[in-house]
Amino acid sequence: MEFNFENNTDFLSLIKNKENQILDRASDDIQESEGFKIVFAGLKSMLKNNAFNGSKIVLISESEITNVKIDEVNDFNDFFGNKNFAYNQIVTVDKKIDIISAQRSELPKDSNEARKCFSEMSKKGDVVFLLLKNKVNYFIKGIDKSESPFFSLADVNKYNEKKDISQITEVFLEYQESLKDRKSYCKFFIGLSHLKSLHKDLNSTDDVKKFVIDHKHLLRNKPEDTFRDDLRQFLTFNLKVSQVKEFLLENMRRLDIYLYDEYGEIYLIEVKWVGQSVHQDGKQLGTTYTKKNIDPDAFYQALDYLEELDNKGENIIRAYLVVFDARKEDLDDTGKDFDKSLLNPTQIKHYRKFEKLNDLRVKNFHPS
16 A cells, blocks of 8 residues: 655644654753753853843854863963954864864844754754843744844844834834934825816816915824824834834724733823825815814824723733824814813723823924
8 A cells, every 4th residue: 555645734744743743842951951051151241241232153063062071171261362263253163172273254233034043054963152232042943942033143143233112202202303314204295296186176266376285284194093193103213112013902992002011011092183184085175173183082092002901801001192293283182171071980090091292293294
């Protein structure tokens, strides 16, 4: 009887799972060996005791690492001071932590690329240790055993430049300042050519130049998506958060921005806008939102979200209401007159975790 396993997907999947289990067990055996523990602890101690702000790869073969003996291994601080370690990016050591080869080679600058590269290196019989500032990541048999989400110095430095979530108000101030830049604000408003064609579509008797000045505040159709996505991108680049995304509640209501910080705590941002947009056909005026759409409705909506998520046991630290103000006139903040005395007891309970931020003023200074 002949068996054709080549096209048997269930059998191939079983073999692949078994292969992964074998690799996991093999990598665990190495990781649990006394030699591995000595090397890992030695490298950690070395980074703690010495000024190191770079990235290096240390390779040691699987056979050598399992034969490392505490009474035979060299001092890791001496290893750090070795010129071959200092001048090269990749060094290979033996069971005594003597350097047996060294290579000057630029390490990948992107964490995803670096992770793939180091995983592949570890499939060739070496345990790969990535020294990254004060962290030690390692790869065994193609398996990532890392203690850090970063695998490149560039990404670590970029992350360290970001602000902590506790500084989110400062980040919003920076974002407000960025909205004065033409490249930032032009994406929200209809363009100059569209304004000129709208002048014809509306049969305006005004001079074209006057019409453009009077209507340059007009937003693109459905600007809420652009406002939300632009803010989300800015927060991603400037805050130390692990996730910035939309979130759907059970009733299919959408939370605009849902932030997870590095400790797993959650922050909400509800995004609204006031002003006037163009109609979806582009030939007439569209939706207008005013202060009345914000106070109190947007306040109550954000508080409802807080209540729903609290009832689900979510650890919500703070909820923010952010309003993009694209009104033609310079008017008071949309939350200036909110009367919290009208809140019911349940809303008050959640109001203490709520904050209405100052309106984000967006002006189309120079239509393009």
